[in-house]
Amino acid sequence: MTKRTIDSFFRPAALAASVPVPQSTESGDDDAEHCVAKKARTHHFREDWLREFSWLKYCKENNSMNCECCSRYPKTVGNTKFADSDGTSQFKHDTLVKHNLSLKHKVCRDMLINEKATPLQVAFRRQEAVNHSADEAEMMLKFNTAYFVAKEELPFTKFKSQLDLQRKNGLKLNDTYNNDTACAQFVGVIADTLKGKTCTKIKDAPYISIMIDGDTDVSTKECEIIYARILNEGKPRNILIGHIEVKHAHAQGVYDATKEAFKQLGTETGWLQKTVAMGADGAAVKGAFIVPFHCMPHRLELAMLSVQRNISMVDHVYHLLNMVWKTYHFSCKSMRELRALGEEVGVRVNVPVSGTRWLPHVNRALQTLLKPGGKDGHLQNPGQFTAVFYHMEHLTASSTNADIAGRSRKVKKMMEDGSFVGFCHFLADLFEVISKFSLLLQRNDVILPQENVLQAVNGIENLIATIEAMSVRCKPGGRLAELLADLQAQRRKQEGEPHPLYKYQGITIKGEAAGLGKEGLSMASTPKLQQAVRATIDCTVLHLKQRFSSLLHEESTSATAKAVKSFKIFSHDSWPEQRDQLTDYGAEELDFLLDHFSSVLTRNGCDSNLAREEYQSMKTFIFRNYMDKSYHALWEMMVTKLPFCSDYKNILHLVHIMLVLPVSSAVCERGFSAQKRNKSDVRGSLHVDTVEDLIRISMEGPSLQEFDAKEAVQTWFSSGKRSRRPNYKGWPSEPPSGTQEDLL
Template sequence: MQSVARANAPGIYKALMKSLVFENISLQQMQQKIVGFGCDGASVNTGSVSGVITLLQTNISKEIVLVKCLAHRLELAFKDAIKGIHLYTKLNTLLTELFKFYHTSSLQTENLKQTFRALGLQTALPHRVGGTRWVSHVLGALIQVWKGYAAYVKHLGQVASEHSNKKQPKAKHLSMLLSSKELVVFGNFLTDVLTVISTLSQQLQRDETGIYHSHEQIQATIMVVKKYKEREGPYLRSVFEKEEYKGYTLKGTVNFESVRIKVVDAMVGCLEKRFSDIDIGLLAATKLANFSTWPTVFNESNKDFGDEHVATLTDHFSQTLQQQGVNPAVVELEWNILRSSLYNNHTVADLTWPAVNKILGNECKNILALVDLVLSLPASSAVCERGFSLMKQTKTEYRNRLHTKTLSNLLMVKLHTKNEKEYDPTSAIHYWNTGGPKKRRHNFMEDRSNQLSDSSNQAGSSDQAVLVEEQDETGVAIADKDKMLSDSDSDWSDYGSCSEMEEEDDVLTLEAACEDLGFED
């Protein structure tokens, strides 16, 4: 973690170099190891004249590949496609105003919850639409509205009928929008489209997703979106060509087909435009690392499969490969050996690269080194965004004096700690027990309690031993002692029992007291 003096390309590049040097990475190691640079589409990072990528290629290696974050591109594609759609503007107004209506009034929120309980529905409060992630925020807000549609319509209708309520005009307007057939149909259609796009976004944001994964995922998403041009999705089927939705009558007419065609065409066009560069040149060649893109059967019709991709990758990364001890001249030869071996002896769809390395690691080490290089290229900069989010949560206004090194260590723990279900604390416990300058006394209290119990047991056993000794020493006289007790009982019998003696003493005491007080009787 390094602070940036100025938020321009030289400032970012300088901070980046400081961060790498801080990790004891030399310039020679950078030239040998750095093969890709993932970032968002900001010009300060991607500028061809003075951007960060240009400085990296000039000072480190000209073979460094620029990968613009695919998740950011997806968000921008949705924003471009939906721009100018009148129904989306009305739908966005509905979602925004509905959130404000309940978020700013605890009374209305509580009444809405009571409406949910009265209808026997699970509470689904409205979500905020705005934010940096347009796709997920809009999708979440839409799903909440459809989950609680009946409760929203009923509660807003009740508020709209109360003329003395200050919220009456706003509730009436929102109730009218929720009852609009055109808006409800379009909203459910958009929910279907956003569900597909959101799924792609989540896949691209995973840490293990590489650029080689993205080709198939993007093409599958575009194919599904195209189908929605003529076919209804799960959400749209619940309302399409129906007069009621969730038990409430919809009002108005629907001119939906033209809007659907316009939205689908715009979405597909924007997706293809934003991701056009990954289907040509070097980025297109990375699909070689994805086994699912390989032909099912290797025959004469596809005998040249992968040759062009291998040649493109070898030519671009020739210097980097040579620095790692790879011979670029034999890479293409080993590719043919690798391809033939995998098709002849294995089912390609079931293979993974770790398994291939175990099988052919010695025989095809040069081509496998090239594959490892391709696997390291990122698909998005989502991990950086998560780091920024954690940094804001860690360095708050109450902890604004954290040193850079301390902040880096805290973020390292938070970003790289395993899930609780996957974490095995055995090694950490062992290190804690043995790693300190002094021996850990983690069983101190337990040992102390054991000592106390042992000492009490010893004391009890010693008391028993003393009694036994006394009995042993006087064992001969025990019978006589019992006899003495029996004799003493017989001797005292002449004077009466103990209770009789006590009664006599009480009588004498009472008589003396009466005499002192002057009572004769």
């Protein structure tokens, strides 16, 4: 009698009869022995599995099974025997259940179902894809429009009118997402895509510098703007990190705002461990190796502000410019009278120059006041100076307002003083030299040592030398030299006359005018002017040296100041011309830099001993081949091109740190300028995050022609809590005309 199993009790009778049951090879007497050593169980394929798993296929010849779906797409499912043509002989029910629940099997199953779908199902899917493609194309048009609104710094309310203009030009656009709220959402998504790219750059950068500045916006919110300076393809680049409202403006509040800005950018940037320098308007920094950088253009401003406070004649010039601006800025009547006087003397009156206290703006105002009229630029041609003088004379005689009359009388008296006119021309020469250097330092690509006369360090030395030379002789081709030459020509024409008259732009000047007309300036002929010029030059040189002492040759006990000066060893223009002297050049400074930045260098895999060896070979290589290259081009090539970036990879860590040092934080001022343009009096309710998005697009976004909205549109479609419906058409707010009458 055959031995029955438990499984046979639960199977149908026919199926149980058709499936043979193997004969037992054991006798009942061996039960005790069977408990000790049991043979391995043999598994067999069961026919009912084919009904339970529709995808299962069984091959009797090979006695194996496989999956119909997975064998159709072996590359998708990966490494599994269910996808092999030979199949598997592991006849276990649990194995089939696990495979049926696997994710890759479900993917292959859906692919097979789609392949075998009926034409109607395929048509529905194809139409769905077409609809989605049309929706995406329409949303790209709207995203492009929203980007234009943000890039051009227009209000969000202009979004609808821009879409209406496109419809009028024949473009078919749906009415959905057609308001300022949708525009603000689109701008936020676009800014997030730009922010994601910024996060990637910060993650990939081994060294960064941070630049911070604060400002109060039109809604009386105190905000901090944070920029990071990184090396991008061998070139230094400033990128916006965030625009954050601070709870308190003290050191801890600024630090917390900086951490919050990087947190919003991305949690895994590791920014604090990568920071090697920080640029601000004089803020102190506590860090083992972090180099604090006081913004160099700001140092120039503070130096000249000290000169203004200490030299009365300089303060008088500032006061004159301010009074002229105040007279015509707040009075349309005065401006109208000035233009009328300008027409009489043949002068086209310019609007009074406005701006900040920064030197380039002050220089522009002074140059505008002194510029003569006419195409030839002769000093006797009537200009702005002439028109202002005659109008001040008119106001002095006719104004009934005591303040205006007194101010006009004071301005007129200063403008006809020969020594004051001469000092204005000297100051115009001085401001022009300093303004050019200030504008150079405000460039985003300026680095610590740069080529030739444009070096950030050598430029200060050249600036001081140029200013000191002005005490000996006038600037060649400058304003003061032209004035003296013209007055000397007038003196020669009037030689022999008892009372010669000296004029400037048609106005008779008094005081030391006769002394200005003599050959060569001297203390005897023009004591007032000479004393003011020498005092101004001495004071300017003194304060420039004080403000830039850490970058000049003055001894400093500060480790950070020494680190900044030590980077000069990478300026190949200052290397010794003799090869035997080049061998030992920079060894001491290199040791100091490797020790100062040891922690951050070690973290990034820099070997100090190899760096010393590579510096010697790199000096020799550059000395032989690339001494004629500019500073930017040389280090861009060394950092990015093979085999240089590989052969000198350890010493180039210090070059990388040097290139990201924040010489100027003027980019923060540009960010606040964008803030003021976007968050004006009529847009004072803009949230701080929205202002950051607008600054990011305005300052760092690509041009409208280069902008691709595809990534932002795809992000917008996938980020919604519900499915997006760009072509949704709601019920009409009002019934069509005639509907009510038809119902009645």
